[in-house]
Amino acid sequence: MTTVAEMPAGFADKVLAAQSTFRSVMDAMARPGTVQRIQAVSGVPAPMMRGAAAIALTLFDQDTPVWLDSRLAATMDVAKWIKFHTSAPVIADPAICAFAVVADAAALPSFEQFAFGSGEYPDRSTTIILQVASLTEGPAYELRGPGIDGATILRAAIGVPDLLDRLALNASLFPRGIDLVLVSGESVVALPRTTRLVAKEG
């Protein structure tokens, strides 16, 4: 059993590390497709990635129910670490979570299992923090939408089966919808619900 003393640390400087991490996530959300880097260093409970851990320390607290996928929930280490450092409740029902952290992209549950928000309150929706293999290599996608000047290309090994179908469904629900934050190591790319993806040859 992990004791508090053995647990990976949080941010050394909570205030400024959270600020710089937030700015990376905010820039990623405002400019979908751009790869932002997370500078802040913290302890990381396996199999979480550094970027996902930093985002958790920056955005989670007692007001944000968090859902972990089966790979992250396989040991208690991640849930304990999140509870200890952020006080966020780790819950079993994805339908009411503010954040979902997903390590196994291939087993990502369908979007319907998460919170889409309501027509009146589309902000009450799940942000999925999805750990992916790469945000620089892999299939190319053409992205369009707010935050993008015309179109941009993202090469990423996202690994979610029928990703484009899911995102098309997500788009049809607008303003309700799921926002995706892709993390690979310390790199972050956001795909807010307004971004439209098309698979690109080559």
Add this chain to the structure above:
Amino acid sequence: MNAPTYNFAYLDEQTKRMIRRAILKAIAIPGYQVPFASREMPMPYGWGTGGVQVTAAILGPVDKLKVIDQGSDDTTNAISIRKFFEKTAGVAVTTNTNDATVIQTRHRIPEATLQAHQVLVYQVPIPEPLRFLEPRETETRRMHALGEYGLIHVKLYEDIARFGHIATAYAYPVKVNARYVMDPSPTPKFDNPKMNNSAALQLFGAGREKRIYAIPPYTSVVSLDFEDHPFEPYKHKACCALCNAEDSYLDEIVTDNKGSRMFVCSDTDYCETRQSQGHRGSENAAPYAESANA
């Protein structure tokens, strides 16, 4: 100079997290007003508490902050907010639009075109564009949910019926990303076109009304109008008396009791930059001083 008794940028971390989450959702749903738990700030509501909270949540030690009030860096509101962040966050401040990374504004958008590394934070008094047409929050929320904006078009139509043109001169409603009708805060409608397809991220904070909303960069922002009454940005038919600018938004200044007046740029940085480049308006005293030196 960092006041030791306050957290960096005044707000506590839990408040910042809450505001940061609201900002992320606001960016993901352009033009939608995200409710947030606005805090009491050490200044009264109406003095930019919403903008201050948004700025405090995003500001970092490497940022350079500019604060403007009606385009001016030198008015009470702008100076006090700038000093507030100098004191509580120790950030560098500037009056130069191009040097700033975060610009907090009340009622103007700078004349200089904003760049991709900049964030514009608006202070908003009434975030709900439908509020004076429908006082019930439950109803306006449903109208936004359904995209039912007939009422605001009727209001603009009534302007035309009464005055022959759309008489709304400030807080002119816009449609963001072809979905949400949004209040651009009481900026003159002269500034509306600058919001469209801007390279900079635009964040809006309403402290008393507890709402945060956003326009991501490169997002369509269309001023509402009619085919036969297209949107027209209003501007005084004059040029700046100090820098001779013809393309800037002008303040009218009454100079005596006999109705004399002059027009000057409302954006002080823009006006000073032009004057330093040698542009001279009709009332500018500088050429005479220079000729006296010669």
